[in-house]
Amino acid sequence: NAGVTQTPKFRILKIGQSMTLQCTQDMNHNYMYWYRQDPGMGLKLIYYSVGAGITDKGEVPNGYNVSRSTTEDFPLRLELAAPSQTSVYFCASTPWEGADTEAFFGQGTRLTVV
Amino acid sequence: AQSVAQPEDQVNVAEGNPLTVKCTYSVSGNPYLFWYVQYPNRGLQFLLKYITGDNLVKGSYGFEAEFNKSQTSFHLKKPSALVSDSALYFCAVRDMGARLSGGYNKLIFGAGTRLAVHP
Numbered sequence: 001n002a003g004v005t006q007t008p009k010f011r012i013l014k015i016g017q018s019m020t021l022q023c024t025q026d027m028n029h030n031y032m033y034w035y036r037q038d039p040g041m042g043l044k045l046i047y048y049s050v051g052a053g054i055t056d057k058g059e060v061p062n063g064y065n066v067s068r069s070t071t072e073d074f075p076l077r078l079e080l081a082a083p084s085q086t087s088v089y090f091c092a093s094t095p096w097e098g099a100d101t102e103a104f105f106g107q108g109t110r111l112t113v114v
Numbered sequence: 115a116q117s118v119a120q121p122e123d124q125v126n127v128a129e130g131n132p133l134t135v136k137c138t139y140s141v142s143g144n145p146y147l148f149w150y151v152q153y154p155n156r157g158l159q160f161l162l163k164y165i166t167g168d169n170l171v172k173g174s175y176g177f178e179a180e181f182n183k184s185q186t187s188f189h190l191k192k193p194s195a196l197v198s199d200s201a202l203y204f205c206a207v208r209d210m211g212a213r214l215s216g217g218y219n220k221l222i223f224g225a226g227t228r229l230a231v232h233p
Contacts, residue, residue, distance in 0.1 A: 004157075033221060040123065042225030043158075043204065058220070090157060094221065100146050102160035103206075103221055 002026055006091050006106035013081040013113045021076040021109050023091030031094040032074040033103070034058075034066065036087040043090065049074055081113045116141045118207050120224035127195045127231050135190040135227045137205030146208040147188040149179055151201045152226075158204060164188060175199070195231045202226050 007022045025032065030051045035043040035058075045058030049068040063085060065077040074093075078085060088110050092103040117140045127133045139145055146165055150158040162173025164181045172178045179190045188205060205224040 031221075035223070040225070042120075043223040045220065045222065048220055092158075092221070100163070100165040102148060102150075102163060103158075105150075105157035105159075107157045 004091055004093055004104050004106040006089075006109050008109060009107065010110045011112070013078075013111065015081060015083065015113060017081050018077070018079050019081065019111075021078075021089055021091075021111075023074045023076065023106060024072050025074075025091075025093045025104070026072065027093065027095075027104065028071060029093035029104070030071065030096045032068070033092045033094075034064075034074070034076045035090045035092065036060065037090060037108075038087050046076065046089075078111075083113050085111065086113045087111060116207060116220070116222050118205050118222055118224035120203075120205055120227045122227050123225075124228045124230060127229070129197050129231050129233050130194050133192050133195045133199070133229065133231070135203050135205075135229060137188045137190065137224060138186050139188060139205070139207045140186065141207055145188075147179075147181065148206040148208075148221075149173065149177070149188075149190050150204045150206060150223075152204065153201050161190070161203075195229075197231050197233055200229055200231045202228050 004025045033048045034046040044060045047066040049055045052071050055066050088108050090108050091106040094103045119138045148163045149161040152158050162171050164171050169181045177192050181188050204226045208221050
């Protein structure tokens with residue numbers, strides 16, 4: 001199993017551009033998450049999904065959109081990139097409801113908006 | 115609302131000394147608690163978890179954590195620190211009571227504590 005795979009690893013965007021951060025997992029996990037990590041700020045939850053077709057906002061959803069058409073994929077969309085979205089983005093997954101198992105993380109995407 | 119607090123931005127320890135990284139939590143139901151470690155330019159890696167049972171849980175790399183329900187704490191400990199333990203440590207909680215209030219059992223992380231172990 002590859003686990004959680006994120007692409008790209010690095011990206012530089014200009015202000016106003018859009019992009020999609022890809023996340024896929026091959027563990028058949030129902031729960032998937034997107035976090036952003038800013039220096040000294042820890043991990044902030046952007047969006048999460050409890051299954052295909054179901055998504056919900058986290059702590060910092062503004063400026064982002066997600067979709068979950070399949071169990072495997074959970075892409076994060078930035079429509080109008082802003083410097084405040086410069087961050088490291090992590091995708092994670094956990095098994096079904098009531099999961100007492102740990103979350104599995106991707107390697108992260110380092111995004112810079114200039 | 116569920117939350118996790120890590121009161122120390124950084125912890126400095128001499129190699130060979132015991133270390134403690136603190137974590138407190140707030141949830142509406144029973145907590146599932148986790149510790150993760152992040153090495154430079156890497157994703158988070160699972161260290162240990164508390165679900166139920168013994169309040170002292172043991173995990174990877176010689177780490178352990180003590181669950182204290184009355185103090186709502188879940189501090190990470192290691193009897194003898196190594197320089198290679200230097201990393202960023204995150205505490206996380208899944209609130210298993212969230213569904214009762216119409217929500218989902220999200221996984222919430224603390225802000226992280228940087229551990230520096232000096233030779």
